[in-house]
Amino acid sequence: MSGRAQAVTSTVADVALSRRFGWVWWIALLASGALVLLLGYTLISVAILGVGVWGVNIPFVWGFDLINYAWWIGIANGASLFAAILVLRRHGLRTAVNRFAEGVAFFAVICAGIFPIVHLGRPWLFYWVFPYPATFQVWPQFRSTLTWDFWAISTHAIVTSLLWYVGLIPDLATLRDRARTRAAKRVYGVFALGWRGSVRHWAYHQRAYRLVAILVLPLILIMQSTVAFEFAVTLVPDWHETRQPLHFVATGLAQGLSIVLLVAVLLRWGLRLGRYIDEEDVDLLGRLVLASALVSGYLYLDEIASALLAERIPQEATFNRITGDYAGLYWMSIVYSIVIPQLLWLKAARQSTVAGIFVGISIGVGIWFDRFSIIIGGLQTDYLPSIWRTYAPTLPETGLFLGTLGLFAALLLLFVRFLPVVSMFETRHDEHEEASS
Amino acid sequence: MTQAPYGVMAEFKTPDALLAAVRSAKRAGYTRFDAYSPFPLPDLAEELGVRTTVIPWIAFVAGLIGAGLQYGAQYWMNAVDYPLNVGGRPLDSWPAFIPATLIVAILWAGAATLIGLLLILRLPRLHHPVFAVHGFERASNDRFFLCILGDDPLFEDNETRGFLEAQSPMIVREVPACG
Numbered sequence: 001m002s003g004r005a006q007a008v009t010s011t012v013a014d015v016a017l018s019r020r021f022g023w024v025w026w027i028a029l030l031a032s033g034a035l036v037l038l039l040g041y042t043l044i045s046v047a048i049l050g051v052g053v054w055g056v057n058i059p060f061v062w063g064f065d066l067i068n069y070a071w072w073i074g075i076a077n078g079a080s081l082f083a084a085i086l087v088l089r090r091h092g093l094r095t096a097v098n099r100f101a102e103g104v105a106f107f108a109v110i111c112a113g114i115f116p117i118v119h120l121g122r123p124w125l126f127y128w129v130f131p132y133p134a135t136f137q138v139w140p141q142f143r144s145t146l147t148w149d150f151w152a153i154s155t156h157a158i159v160t161s162l163l164w165y166v167g168l169i170p171d172l173a174t175l176r177d178r179a180r181t182r183a184a185k186r187v188y189g190v191f192a193l194g195w196r197g198s199v200r201h202w203a204y205h206q207r208a209y210r211l212v213a214i215l216v217l218p219l220i221l222i223m224q225s226t227v228a229f230e231f232a233v234t235l236v237p238d239w240h241e242t243r244q245p246l247h248f249v250a251t252g253l254a255q256g257l258s259i260v261l262l263v264a265v266l267l268r269w270g271l272r273l274g275r276y277i278d279e280e281d282v283d284l285l286g287r288l289v290l291a292s293a294l295v296s297g298y299l300y301l302d303e304i305a306s307a308l309l310a311e312r313i314p315q316e317a318t319f320n321r322i323t324g325d326y327a328g329l330y331w332m333s334i335v336y337s338i339v340i341p342q343l344l345w346l347k348a349a350r351q352s353t354v355a356g357i358f359v360g361i362s363i364g365v366g367i368w369f370d371r372f373s374i375i376i377g378g379l380q381t382d383y384l385p386s387i388w389r390t391y392a393p394t395l396p397e398t399g400l401f402l403g404t405l406g407l408f409a410a411l412l413l414l415f416v417r418f419l420p421v422v423s424m425f426e427t428r429h430d431e432h433e434e435a436s437s
Numbered sequence: 438m439t440q441a442p443y444g445v446m447a448e449f450k451t452p453d454a455l456l457a458a459v460r461s462a463k464r465a466g467y468t469r470f471d472a473y474s475p476f477p478l479p480d481l482a483e484e485l486g487v488r489t490t491v492i493p494w495i496a497f498v499a500g501l502i503g504a505g506l507q508y509g510a511q512y513w514m515n516a517v518d519y520p521l522n523v524g525g526r527p528l529d530s531w532p533a534f535i536p537a538t539l540i541v542a543i544l545w546a547g548a549a550t551l552i553g554l555l556l557i558l559r560l561p562r563l564h565h566p567v568f569a570v571h572g573f574e575r576a577s578n579d580r581f582f583l584c585i586l587g588d589d590p591l592f593e594d595n596e597t598r599g600f601l602e603a604q605s606p607m608i609v610r611e612v613p614a615c616g
Contacts, residue, residue: 131510131514137519138519139514139515139518139519140514141515141521141523142511142514142515142533142534142537143515143523143526143530143533143534147537148536148537148540151507151536151537151540151541151544152536152540154544155540155541155543155544155547158544158547158548159543159544159547159548162547162548162551162552163547163551166551166554166555169560170476170577173577174475174577174578176577177574177575177576177577177578178574178578189563190563193555193560193561193562193563194560194561194562194563194564194565195560195577196473196565196567196568196573196576197473197474197475197576197577198471198472198473199471199472199473199474199477199478199481199482199485199487200471200482200485200487201558201560202474202476202477202478202482203477203479203482203487203489204487204489204492204554204557204558205477205554205558206477206479207489207492207493208492208550208551208553208554211492211493211496211550212496212547212550212551215496215543215546215547215550216547218539218543219540219543219547222536222539222540222543223540225536226536226540229536425475425476425477426476428475428476428579429476429477432452432476
């Protein structure tokens with residue numbers, strides 16, 4: 001067993017500690033770094049010129065901003081939910097993917113958080129949503145879903161980052177002990193907080209870790225519902241539906257799982273971690289993605305059924321989304337997030353790297369179209385015909401979205417480069433249990 | 438006069454050998470010792486009498502405080518200090534205060550658990566006597582250690598060393614006190 005534990009540690013730790021990382025990583029980092037620069041440029045231009053540089057106007061007051069916010073939150077919540085369930089079920093798969101599922105969740109929250117802040121128009125005053133004793137002596141309006149959102153995003157960011165970091169501490173200690181250079185030893189050592197592997201510490205660590213994983217479950221259901229409430233509590237005919245939270249939770253889960261599948265397949269291929277993320281793991285992930293795509297499909301049917309039962313104006317609004325100016329988005333979301341994942345019924349597709357990448361991206365794109373369809377298509381036929389018009393994102397909005405994609409990719413690349421992507425101590429533990437059974 | 442050592446440490450190759458050594462240390466009457474392992478060993482933690490029930494209590498109490506503060510703050514700010522009538526709804530419109538209350542309860546419970554964990558473990562503590570032991574860096578990799586502390590009532594340098602050597606370890610080393 002000792003020799004195998006050694007193998008786990010060196011394969012995973014040496015990835016993080018190696019001096020050279022290959023040109024593919026560098027090119028990917030340069031490309032995503034360029035997008036991060038674009039993000040900086042678009043953020044500054046919005047700050048200086050105002051939200052007028054965006055294509056938003058009544059009735060489309062949110063536009064791209066909320067589409068991309070809801071999309072990133074979906075990824076964050078889906079990935080968090082997946083990581084939490086793996087921890088709680090003590091499933092063998094968790095050793096392979098829960099560390100980077102948590103990483104994906106954390107980075108996605110960072111990307112999501114950018115949008116509501118910039119869209120305030122004067123982003124430097126974002127702290128006004130926080131209840132502090134202001135000179136105006138007016139408190140925030142807590143009945144507004146936007147203040148719920150403030151609590152939800154900040155809570156998700158704090159809890160996910162803490163959970164991710166606390167789970168990393170023992171592995172950071174391993175990196176500290178294996179680092180070859182003094183600087184690396186110092187840096188990993190400081191972040192490992194002096195972890196020494198005491199059995200008492202392990203017992204507390206595991207208990208706390210599992211407990212916070214339990215807390216994440218209700219958190220993300222509430223959070224995704226909060227995003228949905230932003231639509232449901234308005235009087236817009238297509239949005240004012242009690243089914244919205246369910247739709248957002250279920251499609252968000254499909255989206256989060258598909259991104260985890262995509263990252264798992266890429267890591268398996270790029271870092272040759274096939275032994276630790278084995279075929280069975282990827283197969284199981286594929287089945288989960290397929291199941292969640294089927295649930296999304298059910299909810300699309302539910303949407304049509306609800307519309308058929310609704311009064312005339314909400315019914316027309318929903319059917320306008322399916323057949324009107326933005327019908328393309330609706331049908332694309334069905335093709336990408338429901339039809340294409342049906343490929344995963346085939347065992348060969350579940351085990352193929354190309355199919356994993358293809359389906360992972362496809363669902364991500366599909367849910368993005370779904371959010372676009374709800375947020376733009378849903379607003380098109382409001383009660384007042386005088387505001388019926390169309391919306392298209394401008395270049396600064398597109399740049400902002402591409403920029404967050406770059407930021408996400410850059411954070412993920414740095415994570416893969418400097419931290420253990422697979423939980424080393426859990427893999428050791430599992431191998432030990434296998435060896436002794 | 439030389440300073441009393443922090444303890445004596447034995448290195449083992451397998452968790453089972455460590456567990457056996459801990460059991461015989463308990464039989465021999467030692468009470469102050471600690472075990473180190475590269476991954477969690479629940480059986481051994483039980484043997485050492487570690488009770489972690491304080492963790493869920495921290496989460497529960499912190500969650501209640503967070504929920505109480507958040508609901509109270511919302512009620513006081515929107516119904517008492519600056520009452521704002523929106524569409525004729527009651528000032529204490531409690532259903533609208535529930536989502537943020539639940540979320541903040543989770544924030545308090547989660548943050549208190551993880552930060553409380555570090556306080557209970559007395560981390561961060563970058564320096565510790567065990568780190569001075571040659572070969573201890575493998576405690577984060579593939580080796581298992583038992584350290585009998587110098588402040589154990591039964592601790593006597595040579596005797597304790599002899600006891601550990603009888604547990605068929607790979608090696609026994611003294612852990613010097615620091616400072």
